[in-house]
Amino acid sequence: MLMENMTVLQALEKYYGYKSFRPLQQEAIQSVLGGKDTLLILPTGGGKSVCYQLPPIVQNGLCLVVSPLISLMKDQVNALTQNGIPAAFINSSLSASENNDLLKKAMQKQLKLLYVSPEKLVNDMAVFAGLPLSLVAIDEAHCVSQWGHDFRPEYTQLKVIKEQFPGVPVMALTATADKVTRRDIATQLGMHEPEILVGSFNRQNLSLEVRANLPARERYTQIANMINKYRNDSGIIYCLSRKTTEQLAEKLAGFGIEAGVYHAGLSHEKRNSVQDDFINDRLKVICATIAFGMGIDKSNVRYVIHYNLPKNIEGYYQEIGRAGRDGLPSETRLYYNYGDLRILTTFASEGALAEINLEKLKRMHQYAEADVCRRKILLSYFGEVLEKDCGNCDVCKNPRRHFDGTVVVQKALSAMKRMNEEVGMQMLIDVLRGSRKAEVTEKGYQNVKTFGAGSQHSFFEWQHYINQMLNLGLVEIAYDENFSLKITQSGNEVLFGKKTQQLVVFDAEKEKFNKTDKPKTKKEKREEGLFEALKKKRQELAAAKGVPAYTVFNDATLTEMAEKTPLFVEDLAEISGIGEFKQKEYGSIFVQTIRDFLLHNEVGKVKNLSYFQTFEAYQKGLTAQEIAKERGLNKGTVYGHLAWLIDHSENIEVSNYLSKTDLEDIIKAVKHLESAEYLNGIKEYLNDRLEYGLIKLGVAYLKKKGKLRF
Numbered sequence: 001m002l003m004e005n006m007t008v009l010q011a012l013e014k015y016y017g018y019k020s021f022r023p024l025q026q027e028a029i030q031s032v033l034g035g036k037d038t039l040l041i042l043p044t045g046g047g048k049s050v051c052y053q054l055p056p057i058v059q060n061g062l063c064l065v066v067s068p069l070i071s072l073m074k075d076q077v078n079a080l081t082q083n084g085i086p087a088a089f090i091n092s093s094l095s096a097s098e099n100n101d102l103l104k105k106a107m108q109k110q111l112k113l114l115y116v117s118p119e120k121l122v123n124d125m126a127v128f129a130g131l132p133l134s135l136v137a138i139d140e141a142h143c144v145s146q147w148g149h150d151f152r153p154e155y156t157q158l159k160v161i162k163e164q165f166p167g168v169p170v171m172a173l174t175a176t177a178d179k180v181t182r183r184d185i186a187t188q189l190g191m192h193e194p195e196i197l198v199g200s201f202n203r204q205n206l207s208l209e210v211r212a213n214l215p216a217r218e219r220y221t222q223i224a225n226m227i228n229k230y231r232n233d234s235g236i237i238y239c240l241s242r243k244t245t246e247q248l249a250e251k252l253a254g255f256g257i258e259a260g261v262y263h264a265g266l267s268h269e270k271r272n273s274v275q276d277d278f279i280n281d282r283l284k285v286i287c288a289t290i291a292f293g294m295g296i297d298k299s300n301v302r303y304v305i306h307y308n309l310p311k312n313i314e315g316y317y318q319e320i321g322r323a324g325r326d327g328l329p330s331e332t333r334l335y336y337n338y339g340d341l342r343i344l345t346t347f348a349s350e351g352a353l354a355e356i357n358l359e360k361l362k363r364m365h366q367y368a369e370a371d372v373c374r375r376k377i378l379l380s381y382f383g384e385v386l387e388k389d390c391g392n393c394d395v396c397k398n399p400r401r402h403f404d405g406t407v408v409v410q411k412a413l414s415a416m417k418r419m420n421e422e423v424g425m426q427m428l429i430d431v432l433r434g435s436r437k438a439e440v441t442e443k444g445y446q447n448v449k450t451f452g453a454g455s456q457h458s459f460f461e462w463q464h465y466i467n468q469m470l471n472l473g474l475v476e477i478a479y480d481e482n483f484s485l486k487i488t489q490s491g492n493e494v495l496f497g498k499k500t501q502q503l504v505v506f507d508a509e510k511e512k513f514n515k516t517d518k519p520k521t522k523k524e525k526r527e528e529g530l531f532e533a534l535k536k537k538r539q540e541l542a543a544a545k546g547v548p549a550y551t552v553f554n555d556a557t558l559t560e561m562a563e564k565t566p567l568f569v570e571d572l573a574e575i576s577g578i579g580e581f582k583q584k585e586y587g588s589i590f591v592q593t594i595r596d597f598l599l600h601n602e603v604g605k606v607k608n609l610s611y612f613q614t615f616e617a618y619q620k621g622l623t624a625q626e627i628a629k630e631r632g633l634n635k636g637t638v639y640g641h642l643a644w645l646i647d648h649s650e651n652i653e654v655s656n657y658l659s660k661t662d663l664e665d666i667i668k669a670v671k672h673l674e675s676a677e678y679l680n681g682i683k684e685y686l687n688d689r690l691e692y693g694l695i696k697l698g699v700a701y702l703k704k705k706g707k708l709r710f
């Protein structure tokens, strides 16, 4: 059933329904087809899987895929099977005889892809050595490197692959961005003069945003708003601690939002069920520690929120990368405050890698505090240069406004000095604002000369300025002296008037909890309504098959369907993500869903819809006259519509409109005229006995029945 004489592009279209390759996919495929070991580095969502899945298809070969997680294997095999590509996985969850059957199938070239865990491969090398392999793919290849963020000892033995199958090219795939790890992968796997392909890490469809130092209440409201904005879609909220995931889920429940909790402290079963509910869209929101997400390929995650600052940029980038794999616009938002920084600093200071960890944390912090395009910073961290500002981060969208903050800074510094640099941020602000709290008066700080000198600014405004002073290096926090603030050299220069200081304007806008949406145009309403109807259908089909919904069609495909409203199965060909197999399997079901939706909702003008409105009336058994009346058309138009429907392969019975004699007469007329194109000629030949619309209908019908030669 699998053709060998296809180009890779044809195979991409046939099996996946994609019209073109994404960057580096073709290069990677050609490289292994040319027999070269290949290291492919693409970000999450970059489309790595296709790169090892296509070669065995066009090569009439078998690809062995080493993959670290059973959940990932299952997902991939599901997705492949649904695209009509024979694939299977071998692991400990199967019985010995099941495994043997699969191996037999692989021997007989009835499989294109065989997934296996690294342990299994290494332990049973002899079994696999007999397979007719054309490629070995090593997914999540960073696991082989001690330098990587997810080192797995089982992976280190994979060197035997090159020893056992010297003639078979190896493709190692990873989304790791870190250069040391990349180099190490090739060495660890014993790759031979590998072709190394590194893609861009820019994922322009992910918006980037940071919100700093907001009180918890404010954060809850904003997060609830984000969830409601995407109430039919999935999202992940990453928290620093197990406790926070639980607290946050509880707070969200107060907004009427059901959020799942996922962390390493839960039982194995509980974690599996939460993950399963998320993958299958039964649970839309998860509050998780970073333990969540590794085994998930879910393509329709629309937002990722970090409730706390991540430890480093690698982790952050990987976590936000779980949004928008399908390429549709998706939002990411990072919240952080000094509390996070304190905890993370403590963590990072422990252990042998303290120096590196602290440095990485510092970079993360700088990113969060940046007032230039965030994507530029992110990409430069991975060694990539973005020429232009991205336009899709909070800094680009809302450029920072500055003012001369010298006086503000001087007030704060002078207050600090007068309190012997012994106080923390809270006390400093209280004194600047002239608070008569017990804590203040106990120390006699109400007598400090600058007491109340900043009373015109709110607490949050001061917090905003002092945070900037920290980031600008005018003050620093003495973690070992009760977090008191100290003035730096640079701070002294401002205090003594040696230099001025610009600050970013404080933006006091507060977000309110907001359940209502902004008004929508008719087209937007139609597209949204249809998208939901399509998702519902997808869910039904997926549940019946026991596969995750997004593996039936991903959101990008459904969105395109909702936009283009294909009314015939053939029209689906122009939509991305529908290969031949899925078109056969699901095409008519989705087309019917689209027709039904358009016919039974207020949808405005849609191309060709009028024909189907006539069709529906016809199916109710109405006469042409009645249809015309109901639809406010003339009878001729109704006949024309029916003719069009026949031309488009719909079943229309014409005996209600045309007698046997009428049809025979039309055949005669056409014979005489030697063409069925001259409807007027036919009409004349029949002495105007039949009206134009009826002749059109008769011709369409006779053509379809093969009774006219033309």
Ligand code: ADP
Residues within 6 Å of the ligand: 018, 019, 020, 021, 022, 025, 042, 043, 044, 045, 046, 047, 048, 049, 050, 297, 299, 325, 326, 554, 576
């Ligand atoms: P990765 O493994 O790199 O994270 P995937 O292989 O899961 O990425 O691909 C991400 C998404 O992009 C999937 O939904 C996949 O089907 C889709 N995709 C892959 N290649 C293409 C392509 N050439 N055109 C359109 N979509 C693609």
Ligand code: ZN
Residues within 6 Å of the ligand: 372, 373, 374, 375, 376, 389, 390, 391, 392, 393, 394, 395, 396
């Ligand atoms: Zn930007």
